[in-house]
Amino acid sequence: MILAYWCVLIAALMPIGFVAYAKFAGNKKMDFEQNRHPRRWLEQTEGAQQRAYWAQLNSFEAFPPFAAGVIIAVISGGSIGAINFFAVLFILLRLVYGWCYISDRATLRSLVWGGAAACTVALFIVAAIG
Template sequence: MQMILAYWCVLIAAFMPVGFVAYAKFFCGKKMDLESNRYPRRWLEETDGEQKRAYWAQLNAFEAFPPFAAGVIIAVISGGSITAINLLAVLFILLRLAYGWCYISDKASARSLVWFAATACTVLLFIVAAIG
């Protein structure tokens, strides 16, 4: 049986938002302290620049996760090509990391292109499922 690398990609995608928000809280701008952690969402809303964009990248990563995870699971269950599923899942992860970098770096046009490509990977997972 061929290893389903795509399942590991689902795990990575599930925790990707944590990486973006950790960057926002601890690695750029004003660092979050113990008092700020009492109200982390309010604190993040009051940030700006790179820090705010890292927070927004986190929110977008949460939005992208459910259809991607569903696409992987449905494609595997329907008997889709494991090679195609693995390829699309790895490509999705790489594109979503690039998306986060574009978002944080304020590269809006590139961000939109990368978002479209990552979304296409999710759609293609459902197509792989349909042709099983």
């Protein structure tokens, strides 16, 4: 299996890491009773916990085009080296994005988001020039 496919799996699991931070790493930790209504509870968090929740939501939004880009680039016969490069860079940038979001670095977060989005576009370009 090529490295980019593993990156798709990592990207699929990344939201779980962000929401785990939101639930368990802050002043207001979720307990089992609150887990009956996790979305309601998460919407009431503040600060870094709330931003981690928002990073989770954004990760869900970024995943489908990234996964499609990897799959389409591979099946179109794109350069495996280029596909792997952009997939790994996407993962690294999305991790930095999450850190920027949680630590409230809004401008840097937006720049990093743009870089990760560019990686997704690059995967489609790799597919096009296959």
